[in-house]
Amino acid sequence: MLFPSRASGILLHPTSLPGRFGVGDLGQEAYRFVDFLVETGQQVWQVLPLGPTGYGNSPYLCYSALAGNPLLINLEWLEAENFLSAEDLARLPEFDPNRVDYDRAMQVKIPLLQKASLAFFEKATPERRAAFEKFCEEQAYWLDDYALYMALKNAHQGAAWYQWKDELTKRDPATLDLVREQLRDEIFYHKYVQSEFFRQWSTLKDYANEHGVKLFGDIPIYVAHDSVDVWAHRDIFCLDLETGQPTQMAGVPPDYFSETGQLWGNPVYNWEKLQATNFQWWVQRIEGMLNYVDLMRIDHFRGFAAYWAVPGGETVAVKGEWIEAPGAEFFKILKEDLGELPIVAEDLGVITPDVETLRDQFGFAGMKVLHFAFDSGPSNPFLTFNHHENCVVYTGTHDNNTTVGWFEERSPEEKQRVLNYFGGMPPEEIHWAMMRMAMSSVGKQAIFPLQDVLGLPASCRMNTPSLTGENWDWRYQSEMLTPEIRDRLRSLTELYNRMPPPSSNNG
DSSP states (O other): OOOSSOEEEEEOOGGGSOOSSSSOOSSHHHHHHHHHHHHTTOOEEEOOOOSOBOTTOOTTSBSOSSOOOGGGSOHHHHHHTTSSOTTTTTOOOOOOTTBOOHHHHHHHHHHHHHHHHHHHHHHOOHHHHHHHHHHHHHTHHHHHHHHHHHHHHHHTTTOOGGGSOHHHHTTOHHHHHHHHHHTHHHHHHHHHHHHHHHHHHHHHHHHHHHTTOEEEEEEESSOOSSSHHHHHTGGGBOBOTTTOOBSEEEEEOOOSSOTTOEEEEEEOBOHHHHHHTTTHHHHHHHHHHTTTOSEEEEETGGGGTEEEEEETTOSSSTTOEEEEOOHHHHHHHHHHHHOSOOEEEOOOSSOOHHHHHHHHHTTOBEEEEGGGSSSSOTTOTTSGGGOOSSEEEESOOTTSOOHHHHHHTSOHHHHHHHHHTTSSOOGGGHHHHHHHHHHHSSSSEEEEEHHHHHTOOGGGOSOOTTOOSSOSOBOOOGGGSOHHHHHHHHHHHHHTTOSOOTTSSOO
């Protein structure tokens, strides 16, 4: 179980926060959102992966499993320390407050982060310098490789690591020593940015925790092919060590929705190599995540029971095969090393008994998504009267339409089937009805995307899977969090016994 008592919360990635720099960040608006959670009785803030994103801006394809996204750093913190000036932050372009503009935000923020890095190097106080050095020492197991990888990537105009010259692709020690010296300033910059991200995120996390709010993070099971994780740990992935290309790629097989399946392209793990190290890389990854969040969801959990492996070079997923994974052995070692962990298993889609057995063997919570509940009769496992306590109930997730958009796209017959469960509710109240349904579940946690709390249409969804170029850019504006919404959400939370206990700091 995740909590000793019932709880609810909101799913909102920090890039969706308001702010004047083109993308949400960890500044004042993040604290205002925590205050909104507290005022409405919410005990959980769920976020998507926090790493530095590559092409397409997907938080599920990051350059590192443990680094933070530089775009989330709030520049006003750096101005307050005199590492930036008021003038630096005065000449900003006009940004659309409803959408993240990743390219322009990077054009504004990255040069200012570089300027702040130089100022930090020149005039940081002894206390700040000591804190930076402590961070670098404690996080060296991933930070050293990450800073070098990003410096090399920039030196190669963004080219993927497997396109570099052989000595770099294969990590020749003498060559790496040489480039560490050549790229010393760039490496320092990337370490400084990570230390600042960690400082700002940790401060926000402390504020949330002190007010009774837990942060709920997300771990994609696979990492991007073009990532420091694959470059620095090639032996634990199924790669051709000469070319750096995957010999087996991740995906899912053909099904009702796709005749050719889904080919994700990430290299799958070499589980034999991982077993030989007692799963050291994975244990460190989970332990590192606990520095950022209180709870964590493992995306595509079924891959720990068995995974679909597609031969390298294929363009569709048809010719893959299921291969058993040593998930039980891994989670046993993880428990021995780190104790009982607050893990939620993403167990959606076609789930076989071995996946359920693995989930239940270690007491991990599962997921229930109400958008999936209405189209297969009263035995549907997503209907609330079929739930069990150890689950997290969602109206929808980041991959779903908004609840308003989902309902509007249903046929008249399908709409009526939903309305039958609510006994005469007006259709324009569908988002509140679905949140009420989630709140009423016996599931210990109920989570709603902020778009559902606000009753927003399909144009405000966060992600449409398989669509590129128009995802991950939704933002809200501060004035949307109205007193009416606050009071109504708090009333629902009280009604279904999901308020924090009286002793909590939640006021």
